[in-house]
Amino acid sequence: MRLRPACVPLMAMVLFFTLVNAVAPVVDVSYSRYRGQDLGNGVTHWLGMRYAAPPLGDLRFMPPQDPVRSRQTKNANMILSQAQFRLKCVSQSAKARFIGKPQSEDCLFLNVFAPSNASRHTKLPGFVYIQGGGFNDNSRPKINRADLIRASNMKMVVVTLNYRVSVLGFVSYGDKVQPNNGLLDQRKAFEWVQKYISRFGGNPRHVLGGSSSGGASVAFHLVAYGGRDDRLFHATAPESISASPIKTVEQASYQAKSFIEKVGCTSEDAIACMRAKTIAEIIAANIKVPYPGGTRLPIGMWGPIIDGDIVRDALWNSFDQGKFVKVPSIIGAITNEGLAFARAASLPTEVEDFLKAEFSLLESTHMA
Numbered sequence: 001m002r003l004r005p006a007c008v009p010l011m012a013m014v015l016f017f018t019l020v021n022a023v024a025p026v027v028d029v030s031y032s033r034y035r036g037q038d039l040g041n042g043v044t045h046w047l048g049m050r051y052a053a054p055p056l057g058d059l060r061f062m063p064p065q066d067p068v069r070s071r072q073t074k075n076a077n078m079i080l081s082q083a084q085f086r087l088k089c090v091s092q093s094a095k096a097r098f099i100g101k102p103q104s105e106d107c108l109f110l111n112v113f114a115p116s117n118a119s120r121h122t123k124l125p126g127f128v129y130i131q132g133g134g135f136n137d138n139s140r141p142k143i144n145r146a147d148l149i150r151a152s153n154m155k156m157v158v159v160t161l162n163y164r165v166s167v168l169g170f171v172s173y174g175d176k177v178q179p180n181n182g183l184l185d186q187r188k189a190f191e192w193v194q195k196y197i198s199r200f201g202g203n204p205r206h207v208l209g210g211s212s213s214g215g216a217s218v219a220f221h222l223v224a225y226g227g228r229d230d231r232l233f234h235a236t237a238p239e240s241i242s243a244s245p246i247k248t249v250e251q252a253s254y255q256a257k258s259f260i261e262k263v264g265c266t267s268e269d270a271i272a273c274m275r276a277k278t279i280a281e282i283i284a285a286n287i288k289v290p291y292p293g294g295t296r297l298p299i300g301m302w303g304p305i306i307d308g309d310i311v312r313d314a315l316w317n318s319f320d321q322g323k324f325v326k327v328p329s330i331i332g333a334i335t336n337e338g339l340a341f342a343r344a345a346s347l348p349t350e351v352e353d354f355l356k357a358e359f360s361l362l363e364s365t366h367m368a
Contacts, residue, residue: 023118026073029196031066033073036112042154043146044116046200048086049074051192052108052185055164060275061177064108064188090279091137092166092286092301105168105279110161110189113145115154118201125152126202128159128193128233132212132240134300135182136166157202161189167259167286170302172252177271179252179307183220187310190221190232209237211334216242216304216315222325223318224310235328240337246314251292252305258289296357 025036027046036046052064059065087104118124129145131138145158162185163169169182178184194204210218215238222236247255257267263285265273274282288297304311318324356362 023114023116023120023199023201027196027199029192029199031069033071035073038116039146041146041150042116043149044114045146046112048109048111050108051110051161051189054106055108055168055181056105058275060105060168061171061181061271063178063181063184086162088138089162089164090166090168090283091133092288107162107164108185108188110159110192111145112197112200112202113149113158113160114200114202115149115157117154118157120198120201122201123198123203124155124157124201126157126159126193126197126204126206127237128161128190128206128208130161130163130186130208130210130214130217132210132214133165134213135170135216135303136300138165157197157200157206159189159193159197159202159206161186163189166302167282170252170304171256171259172249172305172307173256173260173270177256179249179305180310183217183224183304183310186217187221187224187232194232205234207235207237208233209239211239212337213303214238215240219315219319220304220311222327222329223312223315223323224325226312227318227323227325229325233327235330237330237332239332240334241331242315246304246306246311247291248306249308254292255289255301259285262287290357294357295353298357 023044025038025044026033027036029049032050034046034049036044038044050067053059053067055062055064086109087102087107089107090103090105115122115124127148129143131143143160145160148158149156164182164185169185170180171177172179190208193202193206197204197206208218208221210216218236218238219241221232224230260267260270260274263274263277263281265277277285286301288301290297306313312318313321313323
């Protein structure tokens with residue numbers, strides 16, 4: 001088939017407008033510019049974009065703040081590999097695969113994967129993924145989401161994120177330290193998505209998903225602030241959603257005092273002292289202790305706390321009372337995930353001890 005001469009300029013014009021409208025490798029997010037990388041498979045990624053200021057110095061143990069403004073174009077175009085993602089947030093783990101891994105306190109970054117031909121007008125469905133790790137480990141989502149985009153027939157934009165875990169994300173010391181900073185980090189990332197995802201071809205009305213503690217995180221955001229709908233997501237898809245182990249501020253303060261003693265600070269100047277400690281000293285002092293009344297070490301020492309603000313009650317109570325954001329949800333489970341946490345427990349008393357070590361609010365009557 002031969003094209004008529006009049007068709008050639010028309011096709012060239014269509015191609016020209018397609019190229020002009022496609023998202024450029026350099027994306028302006030108002031406070032900075034980031035250069036992405038075309039992977040050559042129809043997907044472009046932007047790795048390691050700041051969504052909050054570095055939580056260092058006086059911002060240690062504080063809620064996330066807006067990123068510092070910079071007009072310098074920053075590279076987010078690393079060749080995709082495990083080594084090229086930003087360093088994971090400082091964690092706590094006895095698992096061999098985590099010990100000695102590079103980590104950093106300056107870790108509040110996110111990653112965007114989008115079809116290379118997406119434009120600011122495509123408004124593709126968005127998917128924000130929160131990975132698991134028990135709120136204590138695995139805070140860096142080293143996951144290539146190009147496969148998910150290709151599986152969607154190139155009709156999706158995916159966001160993954162870092163957030164503070166362990167003592168830096170969930171320590172509480174009365175009213176002197178903001179609890180649940182790890183959840184607040186996640187929420188800060190959701191706000192970033194609302195503001196900027198359209199610049200990558202995505203729709204701000206995105207789906208929020210996660211697995212394991214990422215699924216539990218989704219549950220916490222559904223009940224956040226008593227079920228207040230801040231329009232940060234329009235649907236959820238959690239895997240292995242759970243009634244995650246949760247503590248009161250009083251119980252969390254018990255753990256914090258143990259940590260303060262180990263790091264060598266006194267109660268009078270504990271916060272200033274802990275902020276002055278090096279991150280190596282923080283890591284060395286971050287040793288598990290049983291929950292109040294417990295007889296064995298929990299799998300994860302730190303986690304979400306009932307603070308009367310973002311977390312106002314245990315998850316099961318909030319859902320039972322209807323205090324959650326009413327959005328469409330698909331809920332599933334990860335096959336055999338429990339095997340990763342199973343302990344030798346052949347007697348009923350051993351099972352009860354294990355459950356109490358993980359779920360500090362459980363009473364014997366709950367397990368009768």
